[in-house]
Amino acid sequence: MKRIFLKQLAVLAATAIAGPGAFAQANYPDHPIKLVIPFPPGGSVDPIARVLMTKVGEILGQPIVIDNRAGGNTAIGAQLVAKAPPDGYTLMFTALTTHVIHTLQSSLPYDSIKDFAPVASASRSSYMLAVHNSVPAKTLPEFIAYAKANPGKLNYGSSGTGNSNHLAGELFNLRTGTKIVHVPYKGGAPALQDLVGGRVQMMITNVPLLQPQVDAGTLRALAYTSPQPGSAVQTFTQYGLPDFEGIESLNVLLAPAGTPAPIIAKVAAAVEKALASPEVKAGIENQKQSPYFLAPAVLGEKMKSDRAKFIEVIEKGHITLTQ
Structure with missing residues (x-):
């Protein structure tokens, strides 16, 4: 006891x-x-x-x-x-x-x-690369060739300097030898607005932000960071750009x-x-x-x-x- x-x-x-x-x-x-x-x-x-x-x-x-x-x-x-x-x-x-x-x-x-x-x-x-419909390229290789033929004449939007989609855009320039100009915005929504309006030509960011505009036909998807069910668009890795696979x-x-x-x-x-x-x-x-x-x-x-x-x-x- x-x-x-x-x-x-x-x-x-x-x-x-x-x-x-x-x-x-x-x-x-x-x-x-x-x-x-x-x-x-x-x-x-x-x-x-x-x-x-x-x-x-x-x-x-x-x-x-x-x-x-x-x-x-x-x-x-x-x-x-x-x-x-x-x-x-x-x-x-x-x-x-x-x-x-x-x-x-x-x-x-x-x-x-x-x-x-x-x-x-x-x-x-996933992330995706989407372009405005004014861009003549229909595939990622065509877009890379078009951007190389027009250095400094294309712009890509991001939700802010130092953000993940800024880094993705610069990685794209680095790996493809393109010179697409960065245009930072105060958030993804205003960047998307200018992409839809054609004031910038490209954006690499998350699928939820861009996919509705792609589905509506106002933007064109050229590549995803991982396979998307029901989509025929290939991944960055399939296009020979494996560095993008981990960006999500x-x-x-x-x-x-x-x-x-x-x-x-x-x-x-x-x-x-x-x-x-x-x-x-x-x-x-x-x-x-x-x-x-x-x-x-x-x-x-x-x-x-x-x-x-x-x-x-x-x-x-x-x-x-x-x-």
Whole structure:
């Protein structure tokens, strides 16, 4: 009896030493969670966050409050999360490629690898190269030949300097020997508007943004980064440009660095469960994306490998990332 009593005392002592932090983790979440989206409403990231995280909140038993903090090419929202208390009550939903590329901009007050804890991936979609109908080329080889014959006379749009579609455009110039001029915009929507209007002739970005215009016949798809069901358009790899295969739109959930592992695991499990629900799957697929779950450790490794890949591309292409 005395031995049992001493064991109970030891457990109580260990709990006391662990302090209120351990108690808070065990009861997480006990109040609403703020989700920062570093993009404006609409686009391709925001709708996925809303349909997924509404379900995640139901699973966790607490509402998740959306806070769109657009600006600075996602830097404003990312900095807010990087500096937030690592208690699981401030999370960020963002596009991984853009987030990782920003690490390479020395002017930023945070490091997108060291200052964030990976939680889970949520969805992904391919990238595509689309051109305005005024461009006479009907295939990617024809477009490359046309661009080479008209150096400096064609423009490509992006959602901002240093963004993933800027990098994809410069990679295209590097690998094909073309000289298509970069025109940055403050977001994907205005860039798409000028592409549809013919003020820029090309854009390489995620399928959900461009495919509706291709389906409507206002733009022409020339290549995808991965095969698309029902499409006869070939991939970049099939055209001899394998470097584009790894460029995709991957939406992810991140937390401030130092967020306790039990909290990360609990949220990740909720994301995985939410992605399996029919309503979330349908909501993601309606945005022309696919549910795609990566656990925290796997996502962390992808963040590191993506960073290494982009460093190599930027250095070889002598690309300058400025805000």
